Amino acid sequence: MNMYFSKNTLDQSARLTANWEDEVRRSAEGNAERKARWSTVSDLEVKRLYTPEDIAETDFARDIGAPGAYPFLRGNQATGYRGRCWTFRMFSGMGSAKDTNTRWRMLLKEGQTGLSTAFDFPTLMGYDSDSPKARGECGRCGVAIDTLDDFLSLMDGIPMDRVTTSMTINPPATALWAMYCAAAESNGVPLTKIGGTIQNDMLKEFIAQKTFMCPPEPSVRLISDTVAFGTQHVPKWNTISISGYHIREAGSTAVQELAFTLRDGIEYVEDVIRRKGLDVDEFAPRLSFFFNAHIDFFEEICKMRAARRIWARVMRDRFHAKNPRSLWMRFHTQTAGCSLTAQQPYNNVVRTAVEALAAVLGGTQSLHTNSLDEVLCLPSDHAVEIALRTQQILAEETGVANTIDPLAGSYFVESLTNRMEEGALAYIEKIDGLGGMIAAIEKGFPQMEIADAAYRFQQQIEAGEKVMIGVNKYENAAKQEIPVLDIDERIEEEQIARLAEVKRKRDSRAVKRDLDALKSACKTGKNVMPFCIEAVKDRATVQEICDVYREVFGEYRDPGLY
Amino acid sequence: MTEKKIRIMVAKPGLDGHDRGARILARCFRDAGFEVIYTGCHQTPEQIAATAIQEDVDLVGLSCLSGAHRYLFPRVVELLKEQGADDIVVIGGGIIPDQDFQTLYDAGIKAIFTPGSPLDTIVRWVRTNIRPRVNL
Amino acid sequence: MTQKPEEPEEREQLQKIRAGDVRTASRLIRNLEDESPEARNAMKRIFPYTGRAHVVGITGSPGAGKSTLVDALIASFRKQRKGVGVLAVDPTSPFTGGAILGDRIRMQRHAEDPGVFVRSLATRGALGGLSKAVGDAVHVMDVMGKELILVETVGTGQQEVEIINHSHTVIVVLVPGMGDEIQAIKAGIMEIADIFVINKADRDGSHQLLNELMAMLNMVPEFPGGWRPPVIRIGNCFDPGPFAESLGELAAAINDHYRSLVETDLLGDRMKRKTMVEIHEALRDAILAPILKEMTESGEMEEIAGRLLRKETDPYTIAEEVARRRLK
Incomplete structure (x- = not known):
């Protein structure tokens, strides 16, 4: 295995790190760290210092290499x-x-x-x-x-x-x-x-x-x-x-x-x-x-x-x-x-x-x-x-x-x-x-x-072990007002009207034929994509296609794990 | 006589499945000593009202992150009222802009908690405002 | 304390429950859980009307799929136009006294069906996989006119034999590859089964589990009333066709078992068993509970504890003394 660092470097690192640790221990008596445990937002513990020894096992070619290459x-x-x-x-x-x-x-x-x-x-x-x-x-x-x-x-x-x-x-x-x-x-x-x-x-x-x-x-x-x-x-x-x-x-x-x-x-x-x-x-x-x-x-x-x-x-x-x-x-x-x-x-x-x-x-x-x-x-x-x-x-x-x-x-x-x-x-x-x-x-x-x-x-x-500013630290009673986007309530009825219009104008027999073909593809294992494309061209709706899936494959319901 | 328990239903009305908040709240209520009925995602207001009555809960907590709260929350209150259960308190949470608060209060939602609300605050609100129902 | 309700209200409560009113029934169940004296009085009025429903207990370890089975059974019995009640029990946390009651998540598609009443109960410290209120809650649903009442136990796999005292038919649900068989035998739940279900039977180990069960049943020399518990295998619930078919088999077995109980006169035995448990519990509530309460509140209990710790007396002598003093 190709070591990432020479033995010499690792020895030096070990020695200097040990000295540093002694120094920290001495100074820590009067100058303790602000908290006992330091960790990432995912609660992965992080050390005070990382040194060559932490990646001593790394093989440069195997593990790092060059951009654009394995x-x-x-x-x-x-x-x-x-x-x-x-x-x-x-x-x-x-x-x-x-x-x-x-x-x-x-x-x-x-x-x-x-x-x-x-x-x-x-x-x-x-x-x-x-x-x-x-x-x-x-x-x-x-x-x-x-x-x-x-x-x-x-x-x-x-x-x-x-x-x-x-x-x-x-x-x-x-x-x-x-x-x-x-x-x-x-x-x-x-x-x-x-x-x-x-x-x-x-x-x-x-x-x-x-x-x-x-x-x-x-x-x-x-x-x-x-x-x-x-x-x-x-x-x-x-x-x-x-x-x-x-x-x-x-x-x-x-x-x-x-x-x-x-x-x-x-x-x-x-x-x-x-x-x-x-x-x-x-x-x-x-x-x-x-x-x-x-x-x-x-x-x-x-x-x-x-x-x-x-x-x-x-x-x-x-x-x-x-x-x-x-x-x-x-x-x-x-x-x-x-x-x-x-x-x-x-x-x-x-x-x-x-x-x-x-x-x-x-x-x-x-x-x-x-x-x-x-x-x-x-x-x-x-x-x-x-x-x-x-x-x-x-x-x-x-x-x-x-x-x-x-x-x-x-x-x-x-x-x-x-x-x-x-x-x-x-x-x-x-x-x-x-x-x-x-x-x-x-x-x-x-x-x-x-x-x-x-x-x-x-x-x-x-418990305040993790901090979100404004939530559990530096809370501020005064509200910052910001403008918010409002979605017009009329969108719903307009969209329903548009849908009704499409349904009225389309050839419903063609849609039915397309959906039947899709259903049979679902059952026989044929690729559904060409059938979906045909169906949407004839103005089959998203739900009509999904209802076919629900009918053939069954519906999944939330098992509600907590 | 044993101690009376507060019974709370935590429900997600509508089609959005972002249930992180709802599930955390369910656990938090359990840890606060309440009995929690959790019904999972994708519930209609009709299912929620029927369940609240079958379970005889004191409080229904609704969570919605899709923006459909303006229809869904008042609808639950309305259904409970129609079925003679308007003593069941309804509160809500989720992605809800300040602008909508008053409309929801007017519709009978008793409190609203948005992301970042400390669990402690919510539990305290429940203890202050909800008394387990006394007898018949 | 609220005042004792007026006579007409009491009558109205009974009428409403007999008419199937969910709101009134669920409130009464709530009061039963809270052990309110008014609720006990209500039960006195309700009791004469009980005894018509077929009560089916469903037990098995956690993750065995009990709730999914209950959901499917509801659908199946609704097709037979039967009114269905469900009591789903979940554990109370011994540390906080709280509980998450999540069994009904799997049954929510029936939430709006007026012929179905699902009620979740927390154990509130009761052992044996049920809640103390379960027996009375069964009565309430019975009087509401529910023809079939499904009782789902907690499913800790520990000594959940209590269910037999409250049901006419007990279903034990096992899953292959979970070491369930051994657990079940240890916990003594094999003896209480009227019907076995091997759930998730598409998994490895299903045949082995079936063989073991059959071998065990073959060793039984004689079954009471000649009812040999059937073993029903149920496949993946995501495989709609086969699942529905095996479910139909289970529903039929439930009906067959009830018929067999009626034909062999064993139904009376089962009902008597339930009554005996109820009278034991009622006696405990009426006699023992007030004595314990008074002794605790007066500080006598504390004092006795001290004497016992100092070995000045023993629990048996104390019990005899209390009985002499109180039960004259």
Whole structure:
């Protein structure tokens, strides 16, 4: 093994560190540290000092290496951000398709480089705006989409051959992606030219975010359908964004976020290989990931660096991938919504800036920065602008993108990166032992691990062991008033009227025929995607497609683990 | 006679599944010595009102992060009233802008707690404002 | 203390409960849990109308899927147009006295069905996997006209034999690969089963569990009333078709068992068992509880404890003295 440090250096380090420790012990008598235990936001203990001995076992070529080369610790791209800056991708959507289209055009004009769609809850759960379950939700926390007509007005004037679009959509991903494909066709853009991402990660929904529809097994099957369809027909599309973001927001630790996300990724790869018979290198390059950038600066950077290295190793050693691109862990990052506070909301600008910096130093490919008002409402124009400018300042003023992976080689950073990897691998092994992620979810394992971590953090906040400024320290009775975005109450009835109009005008026999064909595809195991595209073109609604899934596959209900 | 227990229902109305707050609150109420009925995500106001009555709770705590609170919270109060159970107190939490507070109070929501509210404050509010119902 | 309610109100309460009014019934159950004297008086009026429902106990270790089974059974018996009551028991924390009652999460799709009444109970210190109020709560649901009452125990796997005192039919739920068989035999719950369910039977070890159960049942020389407990295997609840089918089998077995109890006259024995438990509990409440309360409040208990610690006397002598003094 090639030691990272010479024996001589390690000896020197041991000697000097021992001297330093003596010195600390002497001075500590009169000058004790401010608290007994120092830990990350995930409660991982941090030592007073890191030295070469903490990374003595590191093998430079094996564990660190160069950017653009295995194990990709230092990034997928040989040129880092100097070649290509991360994509400024602000998650946005509200009200009607037209309202969202207006916001998108504003963001593109202000220098955003990619689109990212927030749908409202009825759309996310596969219900139309006229469903009784949708009452009060229409257009509230995202854009309401029922039919292809809505989708066409959403994309109005957006150059679909040049701008890539991310869609945060899970159970109805097939329906919404089908709409994107149909919209491209209607705008004269071939499927080979469109680029973007559908989140389409159901496992993390069962684990964390609870936007679910069908049971785990058929949910994963639908995902494999999209992966296979994309591989054949939409080669520039990321058919899944394997997400840790929501796992973290649900209260997990950084290690849990890393571990559960990667284990979800493993589950998907196994399913596509088994069910679709594809070679790993055919589809692995289009898998993408999505992480949270929380407030603990170094922990986040190390988490992201570790993520790249673990994935490269998993793809090479577990799945025997040959294509270097299959080994790439490409990921989007969003700053942590759960780190923001309703109290003293302007502080959120600072938190978001620090989190965004961590994401950049962690080497993200794409970034959303939260707006300061997101704990209160959907972001207002003004707040979104500050959030976007935060990224631009990081990219163009601070110089952090000048050199690649600037923190590499730091005793602390490399050591914490190693700890992240070790912790994640232990969880992955445990889940393998439970029979894989679906089995682990059915046993409630990841759910309970997260619930325990979330409660532990809350107790630390209550006890003042962890600090949130404005919440449990430096509280300020005076309220900071900020303007909030109001969604017009009329959106709901207007959207319902639009839907009724589409239903009146469409050829219902064609829709029925399409849905029957889709149903039979569900039952026979044929890829559902071509059937979805046909159905949406004939103006089948999101709910009509999802009702087919619910009927054939059954409905999953919250097991309510606490 | 044994000690009377405060019974609380923690519920998530609507379609959003962000249940971190609700689940933490359920545990916190248990640790405060209350009996907590937790019903999981994606509940309709009708399910919530029916459950509150079947369980004879003193208090219903609603959590909503999707912005649909303006419809969902008042609807629960309305349903309880229709079924002669308006003595059951309803409070709410989640992503709720200050601007909506008054409308919700007017609709009969007795208190609102937004993200960052210390658990201690919520428990204290319950102890001050909720007395376990005395007899028939 | 509130005043004793007026006579017409008492009558109204009974009428409302007999008419199936959930609000009145749930409030009475609440008062029973709180052990209010008014609630006991109400039970005196209710008792004559009890005895019509079929009470089914469901026990098994945590994670065995009891609540999911109850949910499916509700659906199944609602199809037979039976009114269904459910009492779901969860543990009270011995440290804080609080409890999270989460069994009904799995049953929420029935929340709005007026033919279904689900009530969660906390153990409040009771041992044996049930709450002290469970027997009375069963009576209340019975008088409401619920034809089937499902009682779900806590499921700690520990000595949950109490359920047999409150039900006509006991279902023991086991899961393969959890070491359940051994636990169950140790805890003595094998003897109380009228029906065995092997839940999550798609898992490894299902056949082994079935064989072990069969071997155990084959060793029993004679079953009371000739009822040999059937073993029903139930698959993954996410596999809608097969799950529904095996569930139908379970529902039929529940009905068959009740019929067998009626035909063999064993129903009377089971009801008598419940009555005996109730009279024991009532006597304890009426005789022992006030004595203990008075002795505690007067400080006598404290004084006795001191004498016992100093070995000046023994518990047996004390008990005889108290009995002589109080029960004249």
